[in-house]
Structures are given as C-alpha cells and as structure tokens.
Amino acid sequence: MKPLVFKCKIKDKRRLDMSWLSKIKTSSLSNIKNLRVNYGSKEYKLSTLFDVSGNNFKDIIISNSNKHLDNIGNNLEDKKITIFGNVGFGLAKGMCSGEIILNGNAGKNACSGMKGGSVHILGNADDGFCSLPTSMNEGLVDGFIYVQKSVGDDSVVRMRRGNIIIGGNIGSGSCLELISGSVVVLGKIGNNFCHNARRGTIFTRDKSICREYIKANQTDLTFFNFYKIKINKILNKSIINSSKPVRYFGTKSGKELIELFVI
C-alpha cells in the first residue's frame, strides 16, 4: 500500500482549516477527492485544493505544506501524518494517538490539549506550544513531543503527564502551573519558568533557574539513567549525555515538589 499523499495546489494566502484530515476513514480515493472542504467563504472539492494519490489511509503525507494550513492532526487517532514544510496554528491539537512528523516549523498553539501519541517537530514551535485549549483544563494530558529547535513564549501550560523534549530554548512564562510530567530543555529557559507549578521533572542545562530550587542530596537515582536511555532510544540520538546530574528538589518559596536535574 502506498501512503496517501496530498500535494497542495493553493497559491493565495487565505488560511485553510485541515481538521478534515484526521477524520478521513477507509474509503476509496475518489471519495476523498470529492470531499467538500471550506476554503475562504466557499466550499470546494478537495481535488481542486490538493493533488491526492495513494491508498493507505493510515499513512498520510503532506508533501508541500505551508504556514496557512491550520489544525493539521486535530484530534488525530491512530494515523501517521508526515509533513514537509511549515504548518499554521493548532498542529496536533487534542491529538489522541498516532504519530505526526513535521519537517518544518509549527505555528501557534501546537500540541495544545494533546492526549496521547507522538509528535516530532523538526524545526521551531511558535508561542502557546502545549497551551491550554478552550474547553480543557490541561495543556498536555499525555503524549511524547520532540521539538528539535526552540519553542515560543507561554508554552506548556498545566501539563498533566507526558514527555516534552526541546532541543533549543523555551520562551518566557513557560511550564505555568505544571502538574506533572517531564520536560527536557537543552537550550536556555525564559523568565517566569514553572510559575505556580506543583510537581513534575525538569531536565535542563540552564543553571540560571537553579537558585529558586533546593539542592538535594546527590543520591544515585535509577530513574535518571532509565530516562536517559529511554529518551535516547526513542529519538535514536544522544539527547541527554550527562551521567552525574545535579539534582534539585522542591522550591525555596513553597511546598512544590518540582524536581530539577541539571544535566
């Protein structure tokens, strides 16, 4: 079976809501081509907006995406979407399961309200990454997210569980009200990080935030090596190299049980 490939024909700069992509169910290629999609103020046949080929409806490729395509992978379940090019806002919003690989940059509010699955953004993610979607109380319920470069301001709000690996920097006001989960930031951390957080584990190289945390005894923890091996294996590259991290546990200002590994 060949992946279902979408090649975008749109030349103008109006935005296109791609939520329909996650809802494609097993049917014939002609049915997909005849899908009616709203674009601007009109409804179009999908074949007028995209060249479509292939027959594997669980493996989707967008071969030439651009920043005007919004909500790709919205509420996605059990599908794989590979994207070449940038995307607009709302990538993987409310995603439940499956996999998204983005070879480009993501717009605002990527992975917002995600509940499961894995997202690999091989570029930057704009502001509001893993932010709180309307109608939800948590910005990330579960899932695995890897961002190769940096993420913007106000990212990761009320994260409940899951794993976020950020290869670059994270903007200011991030990890607000962190509930639990693990966040790895290999670059610099912006201001106001982990404000009002309760629990969770942070792995960072940025020592500037350590002064707010209580330095813990440097006991050997099985978890650190386990996590290091697991993450390096999932991403198939060395993300965490340190073998002797400095551990901080709890904040000086309150009773929060945040754990910080300086790697």
Add this chain to the structure above:
Amino acid sequence: MKINGLAIENTFAEAFNMKASRIIVTADNIKWAKNAATSFTGFATSVIACGIEAGIERQLKAKETPDGRPGFAILLFSMSRSQLEKQLETRAGQCILTCPTTALFSGLDGEDMIPLGKNLKYFGDGFQISKRIDKKRFWRIPVMDGEFMCEETTARVPAIGGGNFILLSKNRASCLSACEIAVNVMSEIGNIITPFPGGVVRSGSKVGSKYKALIASTNDAFCPSLSGITGSKLHKSVNCVMEIVINGLTKEDIDKGIRESLIAISKSNYKKDIVSVSAGNYGGKLGPHHFHLRKILK
C-alpha cells in the same frame, strides 16, 4: 529408540495449562540483582504448596535491561490469575523492594495486565512519583538508598507447566551429573524455567495417598528402594531416578528444552550409566499437553 546410545522410552510427559508472567530485576551490579532474584524465586518450586512456580530464566546484560544495569529475567507460573497477582506483589514487596539498588520492570507485553508496582507505590507514603513513558507507567518510590523504581503492571500470558523427563540411572552420581548437564543446557534456552532446586526433583509424586489429607505422595513406582515391594516400573539395574520439570511459555519452548538437554546428555560420558529416559504422566487424562519423548527427538 536410542539417541547416541541413550535409550528413550516410548512414553510422554503430561503438562497443564498455567498462567505466566515475566519480570526483570536489575541492580547496580550482578551480585545484588542475583540476591534479589534468588530471594524472589525462593520457595517457589511447586504450586502444590508454594502458590507459584518461579525461576530465573536467564541473566541479562546491562544493554538488555531498561535501565542499563545488569539483571535477571524471572518467569512465574501459577494455576490462577489471583494467585499469580498475589504472589507477584508479595514477593516483589518483600524480596525486591527491600534489596539494595534494585529496580523492577515488566518483561512481557500483552493485553492482560496484572499489577506489579501498582500497589507497592503506597510504600512511598505520598512521596512516590509517577512517570509515564512510551505508554507505560513507572513508579519512583523513595527508599533509604535512593529510590526504588518499578513498572506499574506486567502482562499475564497463557503458559504450560509440568513438562518433564525422568532419568533412570545405575548410580546417583551419574544421574545427578546428567541432570546438571540438562539444566545447564536449559538455562540457555529462553521462555522456560526448571523451578525445582537446581532444576532437579528427586521426590517425584503420584496423585493421591493412603493418607486422606494428602493430595500427592511419593511415586513408589519409580522409587528404587521399593522395587521389590510395589508395582515398580524400574529395571533391576536402576538404582537412582531423578526428574526434571520444565515450565514454559509455549509447547515449542518446552519441546526445545527437552530435545536439547537429552541430546546433550546423550553426548556426555554419563550416558553409559543412564539406563533409559522416561517421563511422568497420569495416563493422559489430566493434562491437555502431551510431550512424547520419541516424537520430540525425531
């Protein structure tokens, strides 16, 4: 039938359906992993009185374990789900949680999950930390040497218990040495364990007893010391009988264990003292799995 001069009787071993699970115990070094593993698998020779049958399946290198430390894979077998759950939790709590530097992981994937660290986490008294990675949940329980890390659940799978063969020997020394060869061979084969001490049983049993309270008693037909008194199945030249019981995840795994260990015995110097190889069964009416020795060795 003879294999390299080793006589194989035309009989079969009778085995039963069981439920099995696999866990992985790791530690800072192999010594402490072994301490935990041997403690965990202690008093787990037979479901008759131990609740489960358990044994070390094999030693794992550091690169084979989830946390990059050396460890052991342990297989557990039980007749019922509830016994398996109960014994797993009790033994994990008393033998692995307590053992310095150890961590505990599931060694099987499946749909039927049973608790592993799910209830052990309460030992953390609210300081336990949950981590969910790759669709699996792990618990970090603070303990005095750092933390005890364990996976929340492990899988339970259908399995077979009670595969066996019996060595009938002219003398005890050769019988024991031949058994040791067999157990060594089987320790290299995955998915099976030999749950008895050193992998060998000298007290093979029959169903029932003259004493009403007992459900099993000595297999007098295979006791050389009773050969002149009871309906003995032993040739006059047989002076020692030992049995190896094999539990495995599939019939093929047990077949492989029996075949390779008997071939290894047949190539050893001890075969000259082995009168024949037999197997334990109950007439074929109790257990659904029959391991015909000659078919396996064909």
